[in-house]
Amino acid sequence: MHTAHNQAIGEATGKIILMGEHAVVYGEPSLAIPFPKATIQTTVTQSTGPVTVDCIYHKGLLSTAPEHLANLVTVVDVSLKALKQELKNFSLHIISSIPAERGMGSSAAVAVATVRALYNYFDEPLSHDQLLELVNVSEVIAHGNTSGLDAAMTSGETPLYYIKGQPFVPFSLSIDAYLVVGDTGVKGQTREAVGSIAALMKSNPKETSQDIHRLGELADKAKIAIEHNQPVELGKLMHQAHLILTKLGVSNEQLNHLVEAALNAGALGAKLTGGGRGGCMIALAENEAAAREIAHALSDTGTSNTWVYHLGGGSIE
Ligand code: MEV
Numbered sequence: 001m002h003t004a005h006n007q008a009i010g011e012a013t014g015k016i017i018l019m020g021e022h023a024v025v026y027g028e029p030s031l032a033i034p035f036p037k038a039t040i041q042t043t044v045t046q047s048t049g050p051v052t053v054d055c056i057y058h059k060g061l062l063s064t065a066p067e068h069l070a071n072l073v074t075v076v077d078v079s080l081k082a083l084k085q086e087l088k089n090f091s092l093h094i095i096s097s098i099p100a101e102r103g104m105g106s107s108a109a110v111a112v113a114t115v116r117a118l119y120n121y122f123d124e125p126l127s128h129d130q131l132l133e134l135v136n137v138s139e140v141i142a143h144g145n146t147s148g149l150d151a152a153m154t155s156g157e158t159p160l161y162y163i164k165g166q167p168f169v170p171f172s173l174s175i176d177a178y179l180v181v182g183d184t185g186v187k188g189q190t191r192e193a194v195g196s197i198a199a200l201m202k203s204n205p206k207e208t209s210q211d212i213h214r215l216g217e218l219a220d221k222a223k224i225a226i227e228h229n230q231p232v233e234l235g236k237l238m239h240q241a242h243l244i245l246t247k248l249g250v251s252n253e254q255l256n257h258l259v260e261a262a263l264n265a266g267a268l269g270a271k272l273t274g275g276g277r278g279g280c281m282i283a284l285a286e287n288e289a290a291a292r293e294i295a296h297a298l299s300d301t302g303t304s305n306t307w308v309y310h311l312g313g314g315s316i317e
Contacts, residue, residue: 005120005121005123006045006046007043007044007045007046007121008043008044008117008118008120008121009041009042009043009044009117009120010041010042010044010112010113010114010115010116010117010118010119010120011039011040011041011042011113011116012039012040012108012109012110012112012113012116012154012155013034013035013036013038013039013040013098013109013154013157014034014035014036014037014038014039014040014098014104014105014106014109014154015032015033015034015035015104015105015108015109015149015150015153015154016032016033016034016035016103016104016179016181016273016274016280016282016309017030017031017032017103017149017153017273017274018031018032018033018179018222018238018273018282019031019215019218019219019222019237019238019241020032020162020215020216020218020219020241021103021245021272021273021274021275021276022193022194022197022212022215022245022248022250022275022276023212023213023215023216023219024147024149024162024163024164025145025146025147025164025194025197026201026209026212027163027164027165027216028163028212028213028215028216028219029161029162029163029216029219029220029223030147030149030161030162030163030219031159031160031161031162031171031219031222031223031226032149032153032159032160032162033153033159033160033173033309033311034153034154034156034157034158034159035098035104035105035181035307035309036157037097037307038096038097038098038099038104039096039097039098039109040094040095040096040097040098040106040109040110040112040113041094041095041096041113042092042093042094042110042113042114042116042117043092043093043094043095043117044090044091044092044117044118044120044121045090045091045093046089046090047089047090047091048089049088049089050062050063050087050088051063051076051087051088051089051090051091051092052091052092053065053069053072053091053092053093053094054091054092054093054094055069055092055093055094055095055096056096057069062076062087062092070141070142071107071110071111071138071139071141071142072092072094072110072111072114072138074137074138074141075110075111075114075115075134075135075137075138076092076114076118078134078137078138079114079115079118079119079134080118082130082134083118083119083122083124085122090121092114092117094110094113094114096109096110099183099280099304099305100187101187101188101189101190101275101278101279102183102184102187102188102274102278102279102280103188103190103272103273103274103275103276103279103280104274104279104280105150105153105154105274107138107139107142107143107150108135108138108139108142108150108151108153108154108155109150109154111134111135111138111139111151112131112135112151112154112155115131115134115135116131128155131151131155132148132151132152132155135151135154135155136148136151139151142190142191143190143191143194143275144191144194144195144198145194145198147162147164148162148164149162149164152168156168158170158171159171159172159173161223171223171226171227173226173311173312174226174227174229174312175225175226175229175230175231175234175311175312176229176231176311176312177231177234177268177284177285177286177287177311177312178284178285178286178287178288178290178291178308178309178310178311179282179283179284179285179291179308179309179311180262180267180282180283180284180285180291180294180295180298180306180307180308180309181273181280181281181282181306181307181308181309182258182262182280182281182282182283182295182298182303182305182306183279183280183303183304183305183306184254184255184258184278184279184280184281184302184303184304185302185303185304185305186254186278186279187278187279188274188275188276188277188278188279188280189275189276189277189278190274190275190276190277190279191275192277193249193250193275193276193277194275196248196249196250197212197248197249197250200248200249208248211244211247211248212248214244215241215244215245218237218240218241218244219241221233221237222234222237222238225237226311231268231284231286232268232286234268234269234284235267235268235269235270235284236268236269237269238268238269238270238271238282238284239259239263239269239270239271241271242259242269242270242271242272245271245272245276250272250275250276250277251272251276251277252276252277252278254278254302255272255276255277255278255279255281257301257302258270258281258298258301258302258303259271259272259281259283261297261298261300261301262281262283262294262297262298263283264297265293265294265296265297265298266285266290266293266294267283267284267285267290267294268284268285268286269283269284270282270283270284283298288308288310291308292308295308
């Protein structure tokens with residue numbers, strides 16, 4: 001076996017979907033931003049014998065990893081096939097500060113970091129397109145159906161406007177406002193939520209497609225509001241999106257509770273973010289003081305964690 005290194009690292013970041021989650025699976029536009037505060041690092045180290053993995057969910061043979069790590073097992077498998085290498089003689093160590101299954105793209109990020117680490121380890125060049133292709137295979141395993149948004153966002157560094165099947169369009173966050181992210185502390189259920197919309201699409205196609213299309217329109221309007229520095233308008237659009245996502249069955253009581261608490265604390269708008277049914281919500285604040293107040297109200301209501309993101313400045317605390 002030829003390896004150029006006996007150890008190599010790959011990294012990825014979390015993401016936050018501002019608008020368009022779920023609708024993006026059906027070809028509607030979406031807006032997402034990287035969340036650099038949360039990162040994942042995979043280290044590949046030379047060893048002998050079967051591949052082992054060390055992460056918070058599993059310490060042992062990769063072949064005996066639990067079912068919910070199927071995306072990792074798959075991405076290792078497809079990467080090695082692409083690299084024409086065998087599944088042996090290395091170990092994987094994964095460290096993550098992205099809360100798992102909270103709509104921040106942790107499953108895609110694990111895959112991005114792992115593909116990068118493997119390509120570094122075997123000293124093979126990796127194009128961005130190749131990376132996305134390999135990661136999306138594992139995302140389909142994790143989420144059932146996938147738009148490709150998580151893979152793109154966790155492997156890049158700029159906010160993206162994205163329509164499935166079309167090139168990613170970077171956009172600048174030229175809006176003078178703050179985003180507060182609240183984590184319910186409860187795992188989201190992206191796969192179930194994606195599946196429940198698919199079921200609604202079958203049982204009530206007309207109304208469901210209208211709702212999905214409306215989410216896409218709201219994402220387009222949100223992009224314009226961001227470009228024209230209109231936080232009040234953006235807040236309204238976010239709230240409308242949350243109501244539609246709730247109608248589509250991808251919110252839950254905790255998320256609705258937090259959205260309400262944020263609005264009561266003065267948020268310009270609030271919504272769930274990502275897969276839903278748990279995970280995270282986001283709220284828009286006109287300035288830092290308002291953002292702190294909202295973050296406070298969210299912690300009082302029961303978030304496990306909150307972050308404040310200066311949209312115009314691109315920094316997170
Ligand atoms: C999950 O972070 C985002 C969804 O839109 C699914 C996807 O885009 O693949 C719910």
